[in-house]
Amino acid sequence: MLEKKESAFQRKGDIMVQAWEDKRLVQMTCTIHDATIVNTGSKDTTTNMEIKKPYAVAQYNKFMKGVERADQYLSYYSVLRKTVK
Numbered sequence: 001m002l003e004k005k006e007s008a009f010q011r012k013g014d015i016m017v018q019a020w021e022d023k024r025l026v027q028m029t030c031t032i033h034d035a036t037i038v039n040t041g042s043k044d045t046t047t048n049m050e051i052k053k054p055y056a057v058a059q060y061n062k063f064m065k066g067v068e069r070a071d072q073y074l075s076y077y078s079v080l081r082k083t084v085k
Contacts, residue, residue, distance in 0.1 A: 007054055009035040020054050030056045 002008060002021035009018040018035055020026045033056040040051045040058065 005052070007035070007037060011035070018054060018056065020057065022053070026057065028054075028056055033059065
């Protein structure tokens, strides 16, 4: 079990599996990132310490916001009916 803000990873060939504990356990499989931890540029309001997260999570958050939002909006509507007459 990981402590809060702790990360563990294992790599075999080109594939890396990483787990990171934040508010909940985040598990990811990646072929293009390494296991480095980066600063986010913001500080925690309670401890006033710099927030750090894995590079793969930072890149995902940076580039996938629109795709996640589109998937969320599509989930509100039935796939069987695209239009209303």
